[in-house]
Amino acid sequence: EIVLTQSPGTLSLSPGETATLSCRASQSLPSTPLVWYQQKPGQAPRLLIYGSSSRATGIPHRFSGSGSGTDFTLTISRLEPEDFAVYFCQQYGSSPTTFGQGTRLEI
Amino acid sequence: QVQLVQSESEVKKPGASVKVSCKPSGYSFTKYGISWVRQAPGQGLQWMGWISTFNGLTKSAEIFQGRVSMSTDTSTSTVYMELRSLTSDDTAVYYCARADIAVAPFDYWGQGTLVTVSS
Numbered sequence: 435e436i437v438l439t440q441s442p443g444t445l446s447l448s449p450g451e452t453a454t455l456s457c458r459a460s461q462s463l464p465s466t467p468l469v470w471y472q473q474k475p476g477q478a479p480r481l482l483i484y485g486s487s488s489r490a491t492g493i494p495h496r497f498s499g500s501g502s503g504t505d506f507t508l509t510i511s512r513l514e515p516e517d518f519a520v521y522f523c524q525q526y527g528s529s530p531t532t533f534g535q536g537t538r539l540e541i
Numbered sequence: 542q543v544q545l546v547q548s549e550s551e552v553k554k555p556g557a558s559v560k561v562s563c564k565p566s567g568y569s570f571t572k573y574g575i576s577w578v579r580q581a582p583g584q585g586l587q588w589m590g591w592i593s594t595f596n597g598l599t600k601s602a603e604i605f606q607g608r609v610s611m612s613t614d615t616s617t618s619t620v621y622m623e624l625r626s627l628t629s630d631d632t633a634v635y636y637c638a639r640a641d642i643a644v645a646p647f648d649y650w651g652q653g654t655l656v657t658v659s660s
Contacts, residue, residue: 469646478636478650479586490648522586529644530602531576533586 436461436525440534448541453510455537457523462503467527470499470508473536474519482521483508515541543567545575545637545651552657553627560623561654563637570618571595576640576647577611577622579633589635591643592620600643627658 437460447453457468466486471479481490483499486506496511510517518541523534548562563575577589590601592611599611610623624631635654638647 471647478638478653479647480650481646481648484646484648524586524646526644526646529600531588531644533588535585 435530436463436528436532438523438525438532438534440521440523440537442537443535444538444540446540447513449513449515451513453508453513453517453539455508455510455521455539457501457506457508457534459504459506459525461528463525463527465527466502467525468499468501468506469524469526471522471524472517472519473522479522510539513539543639543649545639545649547635547637547651547654550655550657552659555628555658555660557627557658558623558625559627559656560621561635561637561656563620563622563651564618565620565639565649566618570615573639573641574643575611575620576638576643576645577609578636578638578647580636580653581630581633584633589622591640594620624656627656629658632656632658
């Protein structure tokens with residue numbers, strides 16, 4: 435199965451700054467079958483980005499995704515206080531679908 | 542609006558089984574399948590399996606094969622996941638999530654069901 439490795443494990447930034455989160459796949463993914471989720475304490479994950487770069491419904495434009503093959507990036511511009519959470523990537527290009535271990539974005 | 546409502550938290554003894562329910566609403570029940578994903582305390586997300594609400598076809602992760610069963614009740618538009626032979630390592634929040642096929646992103650999630658396995 436494809437292993438997704440997210441980095442960094444924890445990212446400490448301040449509101450207004452830009453966050454860059456990485457997700458690396460152990461094998462090249464066909465096309466761009468990668469999504470990003472945001473999870474806050476006590477809540478279910480929320481879909482942010484699908485197809486590597488398409489924002490899900492209602493997701494602010496400050497969230498953007500990019501990448502293909504084995505390297506994918508989630509960029510959050512002008513961080514808002516509500517953006518501090520844990521972020522997971524997931525690949526759905528190969529069975530079984532797998533998740534990265536998460537990046538904690540903290541103030 | 543789309544919602545997936547799960548059953549309440551459970552406490553089970555080692556060796557027992559647990560059955561978690563998930564009731565979607567806000568869309569045609571048989572149009573999308575349901576995946577199950579679990580999250581141990583402070584850990585990441587682990588896909589367990591997927592069921593088609595259209596024909597009952599299931600696909601489960603190799604690590605859970607033989608221990609997990611998924612089913613649907615179209616009369617009540619409810620999906621079930623049963624996990625058997627529980628150990629303390631199965632203590633986790635179990636989520637259902639909407640997915641049209643077994644290998645797909647999840648656009649809507651249930652609120653999660655905490656299953657605690659303790660003697």
